[in-house]
Amino acid sequence: MTGAAGNSPSGTPVDTPDYDIGRSARCPLDPAPAMRARQAEGPLTRVRLWDGTLAWLVTGWEEHRAVLSDQRVSVDPFQPGAPKLSPGEVETIDRLKKQGKRSTGTSFIMMDDPEHARLRRMVTSAFTIKRVEAMRPPTQRITDDLIDKMLDGPKPTDLVEAFALPVPSLVISNLLGVPYDDHDFFQSNSKTIINRNSTAEQRMGARQRLSEYLDGLLAEKLVHPAEDLLSGLAERIKGGELSREEATEMGVLMLFAGHETTANMITLGTLALLHHPDQLTLLRDAEDPKAIALAVDELLRYLTITHGGLRRAAREDIEIAGQVIRAGEGIITVNETANRDPLVFPDPDRLDLTRDARRHVTFGYGIHQCLGQPLARMELQVAYPALLRRIPTLALAADLGEIPFKHDGFVYGAYELPVTW
Numbered sequence: 304m305t306g307a308a309g310n311s312p313s314g315t316p317v318d319t320p321d322y323d324i325g326r327s328a329r330c331p332l333d334p335a336p337a338m339r340a341r342q343a344e345g346p347l348t349r350v351r352l353w354d355g356t357l358a359w360l361v362t363g364w365e366e367h368r369a370v371l372s373d374q375r376v377s378v379d380p381f382q383p384g385a386p387k388l389s390p391g392e393v394e395t396i397d398r399l400k401k402q403g404k405r406s407t408g409t410s411f412i413m414m415d416d417p418e419h420a421r422l423r424r425m426v427t428s429a430f431t432i433k434r435v436e437a438m439r440p441p442t443q444r445i446t447d448d449l450i451d452k453m454l455d456g457p458k459p460t461d462l463v464e465a466f467a468l469p470v471p472s473l474v475i476s477n478l479l480g481v482p483y484d485d486h487d488f489f490q491s492n493s494k495t496i497i498n499r500n501s502t503a504e505q506r507m508g509a510r511q512r513l514s515e516y517l518d519g520l521l522a523e524k525l526v527h528p529a530e531d532l533l534s535g536l537a538e539r540i541k542g543g544e545l546s547r548e549e550a551t552e553m554g555v556l557m558l559f560a561g562h563e564t565t566a567n568m569i570t571l572g573t574l575a576l577l578h579h580p581d582q583l584t585l586l587r588d589a590e591d592p593k594a595i596a597l598a599v600d601e602l603l604r605y606l607t608i609t610h611g612g613l614r615r616a617a618r619e620d621i622e623i624a625g626q627v628i629r630a631g632e633g634i635i636t637v638n639e640t641a642n643r644d645p646l647v648f649p650d651p652d653r654l655d656l657t658r659d660a661r662r663h664v665t666f667g668y669g670i671h672q673c674l675g676q677p678l679a680r681m682e683l684q685v686a687y688p689a690l691l692r693r694i695p696t697l698a699l700a701a702d703l704g705e706i707p708f709k710h711d712g713f714v715y716g717a718y719e720l721p722v723t724w
């Protein structure tokens with residue numbers, strides 16, 4: 304296939320390649336071979352989605368940032384042309400439309416400005432560097448306790464269950480004011496929301512359950528406020544700045560965005576380090592917090608767990624890389640190829656914890672750039688060194704081929720990671 308055929312402005316050229324984000328079994332930590340092939344054709348090409356519709360695929364770093372910072376693109380899945388990745392997603396939107404809804408119930412991550420900015424502004428103060436730094440000592444304690452338990456328990460053990468998932472789940476529960484005892488409930492429903500293959504029934508059911516749960520918690524905080532983010536939202540409800548439904552949806556967003564992502568980073572980061580023993584030693588022995596911070600950003604770049612692409616629709620005609628994206632056309636802009644763009648990251652396929660990778664786009668870019676990134680970075684800066692130092696003999700207890708990777712999620716990761724020491 305050639306880029307030229309794929310770039311025709313309209314119609315459906317027969318040779319447009321399929322949108323395929325399957326990573327290879329041999330290199331499960333590298334971008335999908337098909338995504339790399341598109342990148343080799345140019346920073347902007349066309350792909351055919353599962354239902355035969357076409358979308359623009361953005362694979363270059365510069366073009367990725369140009370799209371994500373352009374106010375003429377929309378993140379709203381109700382917009383004409385917004386790419387849908389499964390029948391379940393199409394049906395979800397159809398059903399919501401029939402119910403007269405104009406939002407998916409996942410709050411501002413799926414909204415355009417000015418609504419997006421109005422809601423986001425209400426929670427930014429919880430994620431300032433200062434507030435996040437105050438959470439570092441408790442995060443260290445959570446991490447150490449979990450490692451103590453791991454060391455006291457049987458081996459081999461599953462790192463996801465014992466460590467990678469509880470660290471961010473405990474941290475976000477404390478921040479929001481959600482009882483951690485309910486973690487099985489909120490973790491399993493979050494998994495359903497971020498699974499590409501979930502049916503409309505499953506997806507809407509999971510959202511509904513989480514909404515009812517958060518709404519119940521908000522009701523409690525309205526009467527008995529505490530020092531947590533949900534209580535802050537309850538205050539705003541009282542002050543008339545926020546409706547109860549909006550607050551519930553924000554709670555759902557932060558709960559699911561705040562643990563699955565970081566958990567997958569802890570899991571895959573550990574796996575990547577075990578496969579690069581020289582880099583593992585570097586991080587384990589690093590004493591300078593700046594060196595640890597750089598190492599974490601390089602792992603974020605290299606692994607790009609937010610894979611497969613951020614989805615947008617053009618509201619007006621936009622020119623990117625010499626091509627015109629027409630109003631109403633769908634765009635998928637791919638983090639993992641942008642993060643391996645050789646024009647920005649020399650020798651991009653090498654994991655090099657000493658490089659300055661801070662220009663990576665794993666947290667997105669533009670107005671929707673991850674709100675929780677200071678928190679995620681802090682958690683990772685605590686979790687990797689603690690794990691590597693306290694368990695210096697940590698080793699994989701399975702072959703790479705046996706590890707169940709999350710090929711079906713909007714977020715890449717592993718369902719299990721058997722380790723021993």
Ligand code: HEM
Nearest residue numbers: 411412557560561564565609665666667671673674675679
């Ligand atoms: C390593 C961990 C994480 C990664 C890789 C990650 C990645 C991302 C990405 C790529 C986006 C942008 C989506 C888009 O543009 O469509 C995003 C948005 C968001 N993330 Fe994260 N995230 C992580 C951790 C967190 C944490 C810990 C929180 C805590 C609550 C969080 C909360 C959010 C929220 C609220 C948004 C929506 C921002 C907006 O629309 O303005 N994330 N994240």
